[in-house]
Amino acid sequence: MRYGVIGLGAIAPFFLEAIERCPDSTLAAVCDLDPAKTEALAKEGTAAFTDYRQLLAADVCDAVIITLPNHVHAEAAIAALDAGVAVCCEKPLAITSVDANRMAEAAERNGKTLFTAFHRRYNRHLIALREALPEDRSQITKLTVRYHENILEHIGGDGWYLDPERCGGGCLIDNGPNALDMAHALVGGLSLVGARLGDVRSGIEYVAELDLVSHDGVPVRVELDWALTTGETKDVVAELADGSVLRADMLEGFTAFKSSLQHEYDGILADFRDQVAARRTVCGTGVEIVGLVEDAYAAGREESGRRRSKLPARTKAVRLLFHTSENRGMSLSQWGTRCIPAGQIHELVTTTDRPRAAGDRIDAVGFLGFVEFQEGTVIALGDEVRLADDRLIGTVAGFDECHFPNHYNIVIASDRLWTATSAGLEPGDDIRFVEG
Numbered sequence: 001m002r003y004g005v006i007g008l009g010a011i012a013p014f015f016l017e018a019i020e021r022c023p024d025s026t027l028a029a030v031c032d033l034d035p036a037k038t039e040a041l042a043k044e045g046t047a048a049f050t051d052y053r054q055l056l057a058a059d060v061c062d063a064v065i066i067t068l069p070n071h072v073h074a075e076a077a078i079a080a081l082d083a084g085v086a087v088c089c090e091k092p093l094a095i096t097s098v099d100a101n102r103m104a105e106a107a108e109r110n111g112k113t114l115f116t117a118f119h120r121r122y123n124r125h126l127i128a129l130r131e132a133l134p135e136d137r138s139q140i141t142k143l144t145v146r147y148h149e150n151i152l153e154h155i156g157g158d159g160w161y162l163d164p165e166r167c168g169g170g171c172l173i174d175n176g177p178n179a180l181d182m183a184h185a186l187v188g189g190l191s192l193v194g195a196r197l198g199d200v201r202s203g204i205e206y207v208a209e210l211d212l213v214s215h216d217g218v219p220v221r222v223e224l225d226w227a228l229t230t231g232e233t234k235d236v237v238a239e240l241a242d243g244s245v246l247r248a249d250m251l252e253g254f255t256a257f258k259s260s261l262q263h264e265y266d267g268i269l270a271d272f273r274d275q276v277a278a279r280r281t282v283c284g285t286g287v288e289i290v291g292l293v294e295d296a297y298a299a300g301r302e303e304s305g306r307r308r309s310k311l312p313a314r315t316k317a318v319r320l321l322f323h324t325s326e327n328r329g330m331s332l333s334q335w336g337t338r339c340i341p342a343g344q345i346h347e348l349v350t351t352t353d354r355p356r357a358a359g360d361r362i363d364a365v366g367f368l369g370f371v372e373f374q375e376g377t378v379i380a381l382g383d384e385v386r387l388a389d390d391r392l393i394g395t396v397a398g399f400d401e402c403h404f405p406n407h408y409n410i411v412i413a414s415d416r417l418w419t420a421t422s423a424g425l426e427p428g429d430d431i432r433f434v435e436g
């Protein structure tokens, strides 16, 4: 099997190493928008490209592995299938069911394999649990899958994980597919019962809870958390009718960061090769899981759209500022929320930059001034900042701590740089923070 790997970011090395270990497999080509990432392999003689269409046109691969940001999976996979090449695509197969179905149609149309790389189903502890579970799955009274981590410890690349347009959401679309596939591997097909999204900041959920039921009636709960302070928990707990409890910890015995991935990615490649050899077209749970994630977003958003999590917080302008700067050099702190007691004073800074990840630099800023919070509140990313006449200044992008503990700079993403002059502020005016 001659492989092409498209996208040489954080996860690609696990595939590259698995290809090296896999018999009768060679790395024929690589592709990344950034030529620096393909340079070392190109020197060793691997064909290197910056455009996957050129890689496909070179006709040197039997299969491609797609390790691109989520929003590019569909277009790259369809181009590969239409070029007559089998596809092993990272999860999630796509962001929308429409795209996942287009990918499946392309696989059928071309008679080529479309496979989703759900690595956890090859984890040795998951396999042991599957074997230990009673054959009669109705003896399982509850299955709980947990996927808890600090996303900031996992992201590579250019911050696309924290951009809902390119990622498709937050922890639900990122870790949900692996967690759902693990449940599927243990109890079979699933239907969604309900979903809740929590800790939503700038349209990205950091917590999600899903209730599902297997087609055999086993209740399944999936708990996702992107906001652990540090570390990770990836496990499954099966409660049985006789009162016993079986547990599989995906990370047990794998002490180094991501070290369980080595054997899991070997498993992906072996399974993919079997599917290609058997001439299967659309394989596994990839398309179904895109649908479940989509349903969970719809259910979770309907639920959170019905409820407000907090009252608007009123503030009073106590010192106005009138200047802008193009080179301020502020830095986004790691915090997505800040608790602010009544009576505290903080500074409001608008920016046309789009800082997302901790440490992102903020240069283009306009200063509104200092405000005193009239009631205690929790300010969160995505909160709207509105003037007394309801005009929108922008939404909270985060916090800069260069003057803390004196005060936070509350950084407001805006389409222009506002100052007290352009906002028409007078000392004592109201400015409100409203849940976004």
Ligand SMILES: NC(=O)c1ccc[n+]([C@@H]2O[C@H](COP(=O)([O-])OP(=O)(O)OC[C@H]3O[C@@H](n4cnc5c(N)ncnc54)[C@H](O)[C@@H]3O)[C@@H](O)[C@H]2O)c1
Binding pocket: 006, 007, 008, 009, 010, 011, 012, 031, 032, 033, 034, 037, 050, 051, 052, 066, 067, 068, 069, 070, 072, 090, 091, 092, 154, 155, 156, 157, 158, 160, 174
């Ligand atoms: N990082 C992980 O732990 C992990 C685990 C499991 C699955 N995944 C999945 O793997 C995929 C990639 O994730 P990642 O963490 O490696 O991301 P990444 O940002 O580290 O890598 C993506 C790479 O793709 C390149 N790229 C972007 N657009 C391109 C294009 N149009 N053509 C060619 N190259 C392009 C980027 O330059 C980058 O090098 C995602 O779907 C993710 O969900 C990641």
